[in-house]
Amino acid sequence: MKRKATSRRRRRRSGGTVGKRTVSKVMREYKRGQLRSSRGGKVRSRKQAVAIALSEARAAGARIPKRRRRRG
Template structure:
């Protein structure tokens, strides 16, 4: 899991409280936010704008990226061979 700074954690906690109270609004449309994931994303983007330590958008930890790729390629090749 990604590591966030204390200030980023505080921002997300504040936004989650707003969501629970029903006062959290989406940026452009101004609609009420009901999704937990969307609330977290709003909190992280606010923290990012404030200069807190937050990983880049869409960044995920993949330690064994090469191993997974080669395993998938092998599975695809065997599937193609079995069809012939």
């Protein structure tokens, strides 16, 4: 019975691999200066690069939580 529990834990943990891979790939492109926006211009802002990475990860099927809204 103990083996089943560990395999379930592993499955849960590995669920984020699609998102992590996609985000890391996009951020690598940004660091190299190769990331472009949908309009074709080079992405200069790190925040914009993160937004692009998360949207691509969602499109790839990763379960990524929605952005938290600030109060103010």
